Amino acid sequence: MTLSEELQWRGFYNQTTFDSPTALDQGQFTLYLGTDPTGDSLHVGHLAVYMMVRRFLDHGHKIVLLVGGGTGVIGDPGGRTDERSVLPLNVIADNKQALATQVSSLFSGRDFTLVDNYDWLKDVSVLDFLRDAGKHFGMSQLVQREYIASRMGEDGGGISYAEFSYTILQGYDYWHLHNQLGVNLQIGGSDQWGNILSGVELIRKKEADTVHGMTAPLVINKSTGRKFGKSEGGAVWLSPEKTSVYKFYQFWLNTDDAAAVEYLKLFTLLSKDEIDAIQVRHEAELSARHAQRALAYQVTSLVHGDKSADSAVRVTDVLFGKTSFTDLSEADVELLAVEIPTTSLDVSVIDALLELDVVTSKGEARRLLQGGAISLNGKKLTDDITLSQQGLVKKGKNTFILVR
Secondary structure: OOHHHHHHHHOOOOOEOOOOHHHHHOOOOEEEEEEOOOOOOOEHHHHHHHHHHHHHHHOOOEEEEEEOOOHHHOOOOOOOOOOOOOOOHHHHHHHHHHHHHHHHHHOOOOOOEEEEOHHHHOOOOHHHHHHHOHHHOOHHHHHOOHHHHHHHOOOOOOOOHHHHOHHHHHHHHHHHHHHHHOOOEEEEEHHHHHHHHHHHHHHHHHHOOOOEEEEEOOOEOOOOOOEOOEEOOEEOEOOOOOOOHHHHHHHHHOOOHHHHHHHHHHHOOOOHHHHHHHHHHHHHOHHHOHHHHHHHHHHHHHHHOHHHHHHHHHHHHHHOOOOOHHHOOHHHHHHHHOOOOEEOOOEEHHHHHHHOOOOOOHHHHHHHHHOOOEEEOOEEOOOOOEEOOOEEEEEOOOEEEEEO
C-alpha cells in the first residue's frame, strides 16, 4: 500500500496543498509537526496528527518534531474566543521539557529530529522580524483568517497584536526549517490550516520555492458530538500523572461500537489486514468488544509501553470478574491502588466497609454479608472476618476495596 493509499484508507487525507493524493508517492519529504508547551502533557486529542506523521516515517520520509518554546511565549489563538493567559517563563520551560520527553517516547527507536523554535526566535530582533516576515503578509489576508475574524467581530473577545502575529511566527518557523533542514511539508491539526498556509506563502515569496502543507482531520466523538479527547472529567492526558494508565486504557475500551474500527485506523500501528480481521470478529460478535479491546491495548502500549498495557488488561479482568486477584503482580496491585479505595491489613470486613463509606452502618454491613453480597478474592463471605492478607473485597458488581 502506498503512502497516499494508506492515508486515505485510514482517514488522514484532509486539507492539503497537493493537487492529487498521489503526489505524496512521487518524492521525498522532510516534514515537521510542532506543538506549543501551553501544558505539561499532550492529550489524546493530539494523537491523530502524531499518528499521521508516523505514517510518513514508516514510509521512509524524514521527520522533524518541534516543541514551540518560542511560540509558546505568545500562545496560539486558534480555537479560542478570548486572549490566552501568558505563562511564566519557568512554567514554559518545564512544559517544554515534559513535551519533549513525550514526543520522543511516541517515536521511540525511530529516526527523527527534535527541535525547539526558541533556539532561533530568541535571536530575531523586532526589526528583522518585520522586514523578513511581516513585510510579506497583507492585512486583508490576515484579518480574513477564521480565528482572527471571529475574535474581531461584534461577539468576539478581541485579539492582541501578539496573538495576531502568531501566524506570522509560525510561518517564520517553516521558512527557517526549510532553509536549515530542507523541510518541505508541514503537518498539523485541522485548526492549524491557516498557520500552515502562512509558511507556505512566506517561502514562496522569499525563496520562490514550492512547499506543502497537510492537516489531520478533526476527530469527533460520535456518541457525544464533542471534540475527541474529552471525557466527563476533562481531557484524557498521555501523562500517567494526569490520567492513570488504567483510566487511559478504560477511555479507549469504552469507545462505542460505531467508532471503534475507525479509531483503530487512526490511532494504532496495526496493518490493514490486522484491522480487517478485527472488524470481521467485531461485527460478528459486538458484545465481545473485540475492536475496543484491541484499540485499548494498542494505544496504551504505544503511549505507556507493553508492560503497562498488560497490567491494565489484568487489572480490568480482575475488576470485572474474569480472573482472580491472585493473578496480579505487585506492579498490577500498585496500579489498582490508584483506582479504588484501600484499607490496611488486620481490620475486619465490617470495619473496612464502614471506614470507606461503602455502607452507612454495621447493621447494613451484616445484612450484606448474610445475603452473600460481599466477597473476598472471588469467594463469598457470610460472616465478619479479619482481613489478614492482601486481597480484593467486592460489594455487588462494581464496588471494590483493596486490602494491602
